[in-house]
Amino acid sequence: MELKYGASREKPREDAAMQRFRGHRVGQFIHWGLYALPAGRWEGKDVEFAAEFLPRVAKVPQQRWEALANDFTLADFDAERWADTAVALGARYMTITTKHHDGFCLWPSAHTDFHMGNTPSGRDVLGELVAAYEARGIDVNFYYSVLDWRHPDWRFTLENDADNLAFARYLDFAMKQLEELAERYPSVKGFWFDGTWDESVKANGWWTWEVERMLKERLPGVVVNSRLRADDLGARHVDSNGLLMGDYESGYERRLPEPWDRSVAARDWEACMTIPQASWGYHQGPWAQSTLKHPWDVVDMIAHCTSLGGNFLLNFGPRGDGSMAPAEVEIARTVGEWLAVNGEAIYGCGYAEGWDYPGWGYFTRDSSTGKVFAVVTRAPASGRIRLELPTGLELVGLRLLGSGEYPFKGLADSVFEVELGGASNAGPRVFAVETSALAHPASEKEPNPDVLD
Template identity: 30%
Template structure:
């Protein structure tokens, strides 16, 4: 196994910067959190009510792909199976699958085809956890964790059998659908707050080393996340924004922030805690400025549609990305320190200044005077005047004082551009050696 995460074999990942996460399964029917089976301690027998009524008659993955593209996303990751154990594909290893519901078909086939037709990278999420499987031992997050006879129930369960099932299903997913670009496993908990009363599960439970070897053999170009309790190709901070570059083994590593629209991954009808488009754009910019990606989640309804609230958010994100995408795609961090309430990203010989707050008339950029040949607002390519102030000039009345030698001063319009976050595009001299 590698000693640290890497994506050298898949540079598309850190070029894309923005992807769509899709959590979709039986939990869309109760519509009150994707962990509803665990949170409400629901038995397999009672949960079957959702299996018997799963009928996504409005499912059209081409619309999902269209929404992702319009939002400026370049890859999509769909839950093939979440913790509830329900499979969206026609697995030969279980009857607990979409083909045996009123849906009556393999739901991954059109998904994969829709993404390929749209030029999007194809991603699968696959849960390591399975609350439906009869050999998956009961632990601190299992729906039956409070049953009076847990030890007796676990005595009849065999994780070796489940591990074989897990590996077999991953083999199906990576054999039957052509080239898969991305694989997100979820999740390990060998110790900590999720492994108190009963043993947790980590690399030994999943057979992670052998599993990764199989994946690399079947799909050599695929990238794998870091949740198998062994090193992956990138790390996945969830539901928080990292304060800086992510580290592993003492080195900076590729990372992807996994974020929800409203705190729930699956469709949660009554959850109104939606993030604004403004906040999401800032999160995206902030991540890229720290060399990270954003994987933004939607939870389709039980009929298979992205709900109107999520669609509106994607539309707003897409409006900003349409005009500002080149400050995000293919962009990376820089060692330059931006002014307060700003972020820098860089792509080639262009430096992008993202203004979270709109200043009065001028913004000063120390050390850049000799490195920038031209400046413009990115949204409309209108020129931003560059002013050279004499460092010796003393501030008096309406005359500003000079800035330190080498400072680039940009003269801004009083009116803020009517975009979510304004961006100034700075053209660097070819000989610029800025990091």
């Protein structure tokens, strides 16, 4: 099918900027805005829904919501501390919400009065964050919500000519804001779009094409997620010919593909995950605070994504005063300590072709050296795992990351057993796997007497 606004390529990008993004594997997502002030509570009642959706779920009058900007004093905001949390996590990139669905902007935008410049501090939060993170060698990406509940020209659907005219004005506004972000912060490495699921956007696939084209002209090498795009017929993420739009698939939100689904490894993708069960912005209520993920669950997800060639973006929701939630900082520290020892199996790694999903964890492969790693996130109760290699290979060495050479026992051609012993306080164990071709390939398997010809 001929499409004017479909995918711009059939195969993944292989330029240096895309390879850098792909090799990062671990990122920090940050959702922060006015919604961090009420933090999921309105008029004394906890609203058991994502904190950033509070103005809609609690039906907060627009004037009252906008008045929160007067209390957004940034009393304890320090971009350096946020960046230090990313370092502790072991993140190689971060993505920050420049504007969420309520329309409030974390930079002093010339195209609206609803922005950080009109709060008591008047600070350019984005500028401070870009400087702090880049000083630590961490790439910065910008989240931008196309959906805007506050803007008078936003439309969810286009019912008539008046809607079309209004929405055309809105798209012009959004384009100007994106041009402004590209001009003000030219070192940004990627744009992460959201709020593009409504019929109004899907009917304007040409605009999503133009946004991607504009950003890539102004910021050579910039990476754009699939959520931005819609094609001529309104298909999102993947066009009507089945080709991925944008540079990587970002449809995995608080979910991961099945660990044995090798098909996802054919293209770049990213999963984003909350630390509480279901809130991106900081939610102070027990509904969110009682559901924090365990650091080893996060490690499992990182290894899961890496094993299928995907990146993992872990979300943090700073509090209304600008401070990071202590529980989230502690989770970052624990995960980062694991990565400091075992990052060799994550950074720059991806899908280990030919190595079947083992059930007890994941296999990853270093993209440059070809070295294979076994990440044991679900140790069996027996305290031992079966290491089944691709046919024709034998195990000649096993190295426990952070320790040294490790014993193993052969069971059959290409099948080995590894004794793990008891649980480790340091989290999931990772082995570097050294193999060679079998000197004497396996003969025909012994026939099974229970199977008749």
